[in-house]
Amino acid sequence: MKKIIISTIAISALLFTTSCEDDFDTDVKDIQVTQGEANFSKYVALGNSLTSGYRDGALYADGQNESYPSMIAQQMKFAGGGDFKQPLMPDNNGGLILNTLAGPVQIANTKLYINSFINGSPDLKYANNNTATTVVNTILTGPFNNMGVPGAKVAHLLAPGYGNIQGIPTKTANPYFVRFASSPTASVIGDFKAQNPTFFSLWIGNNDALLYALAGGDSSVETLTPAAQFTQYYNALINEISTTNAKGVIANIPDVTSIPSLTTIPYNPLTASVLGGGNVDAGNATIDNLNTNLYGPLNQILTAFNAGDRIKPLSKTASNPLLIKDESLTDLGPQITAAAAGSGNPTLIALAAYLGATYGQARQAKAGDLVPLTSKAEIGTLQTLPPGVPASLGARGIAYPFADKYVLTVTEVTEVNTAIASYNTTIKAAATAKGYAFVDANKKMIELNAQSGISFDGVKYTAKFVTGGAFSLDGVHLTGRGYAIVANEFIKAINSTYKSSLPQLNPNNYSGIKFP
Template identity: 85%
Template structure:
């Protein structure tokens, strides 16, 4: 999945879903519907890309029409719910062009699709060469019931000017909110309150951790919102919502480290076949060359300077781990340089300064490290190297260590999950304090990731990339079927809290991953 070009407004979000045996326990044909003690006449949904219907790495109209809030709204109509208006994109290409003072600016990526298969694996590409086709010159006429804003963190929903087109250049505005903000100075929460909703849903906070995780835990690319700050903003948001006296439902945050975008690419994808482009003989020769000129000498030098085990020679028969930078390790760069100079090996002596500067915090990846889907395309691409350094040493993740942004280390995984746990304490406390219905998305994500997954009328869904049916091609957002599973979790929580009997939707009636 690629990000919006604004770092703080990167494409976002996360997912979860339903029970493990058969969650379709309410037949829409037979149920006697009731609104209970809730009023669904004006339902407004707040959130980020998951709420908007974002999927396949983009926001496009067909995906928006299968957003989980729109599904919930259709069920609410059975008991007096009103119309549900969404800020639909102009086409199904995805991607967005906005007309700024500086001229048209492309803001987001176009959607992903499977163009075919290569060696049995789906070949995923961007539509229209990643170029948006529709120029958006005018602000859409609202108000809109679906106020999901792709890329938004909790604090963004409170920020005035978050929909000001001139703020895009300074990274203080969101291009998606620009499209439907009531004015350049408004905030998401202000436009929400102006609609005087009778019922709301809120699923926000995923991006406060997700964007950092997808950036490999590199704080120079994305930040992890501190729990205390998250609590401050979340409670401020809840207090603003509560001032409307609307009833509603809020969801917590699933572990972002269990989504396909972070669990599909193994930490050890370097087999002889991969290194040889499908030719094992070529791959074995590549391994011999790497072991002779890099891995062997480096492993010996590291063992001598206190870094034993960081790097070991590659195997011809086993899958080999990626080469990465781990900034938590002591930097042995000076020691590596010194040992190379003292080695007596002319090649090592010539490369001594380069080796120390490049491999001082390098190690091979290990179980527990997570590789984002977006990093897969970078494996083996060439890093520009200083003059005199063989170009073959520039193969990223193979001979040149992957930078921090390409891999979420096991330590960073723990940090992210611990932070999410703290976020979820805040969210549950807010639901209890205000008397709102609560969706335990984190628990449901665990069920989706189980071996059995969940099933609806004989169709099984899991968190497996592409074939699991619930996640779209970006590995973060859901398919229409996945969003239907989410809608049912919200519906079940609403019914339990407000004594309503909204029927669940049939997930199998919605779209999944499209194959050629």
């Protein structure tokens, strides 16, 4: 007879105690599946992109069919669970098109795939030449059990009109919710309550910190939700959910600064080979030129102001750090301008004003600074410079300081982690107060980041980009296998709290990264 994977208090005496290194060694036979104190007949999932099944930088049908709520719903069917309807994309292309009076506008990219490997690194491309096929204006008929909305923050689930297509240009509405909202004035929580669910899952709050982190801590691009505001909105959301009298499970927020999207690109990727486009001699010549005309003079000027550690000459034999702008530093622009103007060096004198305006808060990146995957393509691209400034000084991250949005500094990492710790305190308190099952997703992320990772039937899963098996090609969202690991955490929490015996999943049965 086929084995099932089980986790429940009722049969705990039958199970082995397992470590994180072998997280799924709980196979037993012939265990009756029961709902315990829960009612799974109408299960509705609330959340963001992680709930929707988003992966590889897009929402597409195969990914949605391997969403963790869909997996959980399949296991619930063994214990009286009903059908689970999702707002499926029409194909596996991904991407969105919005029809406007001026014509169709693509507002979301298609999914990523590995085209090839270059020097061991994946060369990622967009499917269908990044031409989307899904039209937002085509509204689906609901209701839908999977109400995961990519990009949603906690406050968004409460907002009326979040599914109004007219609000997409002003970002007061979400195109993914537009596709399945019951009306233009509907809210996510309102459409949830209208279904009278008997059981729910809630995993929300990641974007309140994640989007800010992926934007390099640049609040002009994305904001970090203040802790007090998060608590206000989260508790309001929980209070709305509790009016349904449904039982449920809620999850906290993983450390977003430890996901592959922020840990894969090193802070010091500039080798002679990289700077020379694979030609070490050309790279060494570039280093000599930069040291003579930029790094050396700046180091001398900054040293005079006790800030020589900000910018040091480049090495030909070691990996060199990116050049970034750190807005937390004292702006030494006026000092740099004055020193360059009085240097006696014709080149520095001519560039004095530019040097002060550009490098006053510049420094080389250091260990602990995080570079988003999306910044990789920007390294070395040319910044438009004022007339008279050599074009070679416009190479972003090399000669021209990376703007705030391209790097999450050590200070900003601490800011994000402090916020997440506060968010998670709020989430755990809400679960305790309402008696809901609780999933410590942050703890699971720590296990994935450990060298030992999580293993099942000889397959090891870690948080390593591409080869770790758990994360998809965007470095933020999970593979089908990763979502199965998450689904098991939800199932274990449900079984523990409600004395049910839902079977766990075999992550190896789901899809991972597709290699060329």
